[in-house]
Amino acid sequence: MDDSNYVDLDEETLFLVSQTFKALSDPTRIRILNLLFNREFSVNEISEQLHLRQSTVSHQLRFLKNLRLVKFRREGTSIYYSHDDEHVLNVLNETIQHALHH
Amino acid sequence: MDDSNYVDLDEETLFLVSQTFKALSDPTRIRILNLLFNREFSVNEISEQLHLRQSTVSHQLRFLKNLRLVKFRREGTSIYYSHDDEHVLNVLNETIQHALHH
DNA sequence: TGTTTATATGAGTATATGTGCATATATGTA
């Protein structure tokens, strides 16, 4: 069989890929990203919409922010978060649709 | 803004999606799936190729098997594993390529 | 400046996860 396309993954790539999927491996983060799919929400809005503690949302947003999966803008005392990675969001959405229809 | 497409995810979908990504969130499992991309390998072959303990490979294959991401066939005393989910493998490959070229 | 509102963060805790060792199981062969 032809396995000439096989390339051993370097450590940096492995880390980046695993971190990306780790972001999508937690139900809370999936719910947040799914909520942000269409528009931006403030931390409080996310908290209320998903029935999560403010600190829980804030912790998870930091996680997603560090991976550059979400971006934010300040408006007064509120901070509005929105998604910031088309590729990852597409992967998530595809997999959700795949799960919903199978 | 239009958020009419937003649907709260049911628990079962959330679990399935998060489990799928959890499978892809570990460097060892990523390396195994990446190895199996082109052809099947026995447990020992995987172990040798990736410099992993036999038990580690076996444990992770069980994980992947439970999620139906790999399938296997017996040949004598060896068991050959191969991938069994085109969608997940595509998602993984896309994300690896994305990471390699960015 | 003091107060209110919104968000971020540190510490503690319970649980989940990944790995290795030792051993069990299963197949093949003498």
Next chain:
DNA sequence: TACATATATGCACATATACTCATATAAACA
């Protein structure tokens, strides 16, 4: 049957993770 080889599995342990509470930080405004 006895033994060798290949794989699976139970247990123990170290580490990672997600959540909560309490508190810190930051902006708006009286």
